[in-house]
Amino acid sequence: MNFFGRNKEKNKDKEVIEDKNKGLISRLKEGLAKTRHGLVDKVTNIFSNHLVIDDELFEELEEVLIQADVGVHTTMQLIEELEVAVEEEKIKTTDALMELFHAKLAVMLQEEDGGLELAEGLNVLMVVGVNGAGKTTTIAKIAKKFKDKDKKVMLAAGDTFRAGAIDQLEVWGDRLGINVIAQQEGSDSAAVAYDAVQSARSKNADVLIVDTAGRLHTQKNLMDELKKVKRVIEREASDAHVEVLLVLDATTGQNAISQAKLFDKAVAVDGIALTKLDGTAKGGVVIAVKNELGIPIKLIGIGEAAEDLQDFHPKEFVDALFADK
Numbered sequence: 001m002n003f004f005g006r007n008k009e010k011n012k013d014k015e016v017i018e019d020k021n022k023g024l025i026s027r028l029k030e031g032l033a034k035t036r037h038g039l040v041d042k043v044t045n046i047f048s049n050h051l052v053i054d055d056e057l058f059e060e061l062e063e064v065l066i067q068a069d070v071g072v073h074t075t076m077q078l079i080e081e082l083e084v085a086v087e088e089e090k091i092k093t094t095d096a097l098m099e100l101f102h103a104k105l106a107v108m109l110q111e112e113d114g115g116l117e118l119a120e121g122l123n124v125l126m127v128v129g130v131n132g133a134g135k136t137t138t139i140a141k142i143a144k145k146f147k148d149k150d151k152k153v154m155l156a157a158g159d160t161f162r163a164g165a166i167d168q169l170e171v172w173g174d175r176l177g178i179n180v181i182a183q184q185e186g187s188d189s190a191a192v193a194y195d196a197v198q199s200a201r202s203k204n205a206d207v208l209i210v211d212t213a214g215r216l217h218t219q220k221n222l223m224d225e226l227k228k229v230k231r232v233i234e235r236e237a238s239d240a241h242v243e244v245l246l247v248l249d250a251t252t253g254q255n256a257i258s259q260a261k262l263f264d265k266a267v268a269v270d271g272i273a274l275t276k277l278d279g280t281a282k283g284g285v286v287i288a289v290k291n292e293l294g295i296p297i298k299l300i301g302i303g304e305a306a307e308d309l310q311d312f313h314p315k316e317f318v319d320a321l322f323a324d325k
């Protein structure tokens, strides 16, 4: 192939990547439709319905943000920062204030880009969260992503508690062609983790994902069990890269924040997957999670399909929310 031909190929690759990104961004917009109609339309209306910047505007903004689960603390911080900026930067028009609001949101969400990075050698990802948050399906989606990148993935059925949980993971394993390490229902989940790490080592796996039973963050004995699972993983996989991923259901709103604090205290959470953003108009919870926890949001769930689990990119997220329809 001559030089120009190669360039053409390259451009084609670039086009494919750009098309893929476009597809992902339009999925993101679709997935956030409820929040766009709820939070974003309301905020936009407040700015356009007010001719001048006054206390009433700030009060309405405060109310809408709190209703959309941005959280009292984060809302107050945002409003205060806006009030100070209006004063200091002599902002006069509501349009200019709206631009400033978007910019403040982007800053609040700013961080390293999300996503899960694999280290060299074995990676162990322990997935925790309350009942029904989306742990097992998120695991399947993550597993698929890594498998599609030719990584050797294994799963551990650490939820030995809920009837049907082991079967659920095994069905995913079959569907994805991924090995699932399991024992019978009712067995010790730390023992499953132990077996799984040994097996992942002997098979030279790149990534072992450990499912765990859903538990309330307030159930002390169950949280202690989780600590034990983590201790066993860290002991048996001492040379591996071990990460704890907390799955939070975005529709649980402010409760997600208290869940995260207690899970973090018990097992030191490294990252968050925020699921079911498609099911809520209160996507403001992303801002609260980001601003109040200091734990990176790595993944967001915007639907049930595999491609609906996306890496969290703050800028894309704000753009998807506020871009014209």
Ligand SMILES: Nc1nc2c(ncn2[C@@H]2O[C@H](COP(=O)(O)OP(=O)(O)OP(=O)(O)O)[C@@H](O)[C@H]2O)c(=O)[nH]1
Pocket (backbone or CB within 6 Å): 129, 130, 131, 132, 133, 134, 135, 136, 137, 138, 159, 162, 165, 213, 214, 215, 275, 276, 277, 278, 279, 300, 301, 302, 303, 304, 308
């Ligand atoms: N709409 C939507 N549904 C989701 C998303 N993530 C997970 N779900 C659904 O949430 C439900 C519960 O998911 P599971 O993965 O079984 O949750 P879990 O945390 O493993 O539940 P337990 O094992 O019972 O603790 C399933 O019906 C999933 O398809 C998402 O981002 N959007």
Ligand SMILES: [Mg+2]
Pocket (backbone or CB within 6 Å): 135, 136, 137, 159, 165, 211, 212, 214
């Ligand atoms: Mg589960």
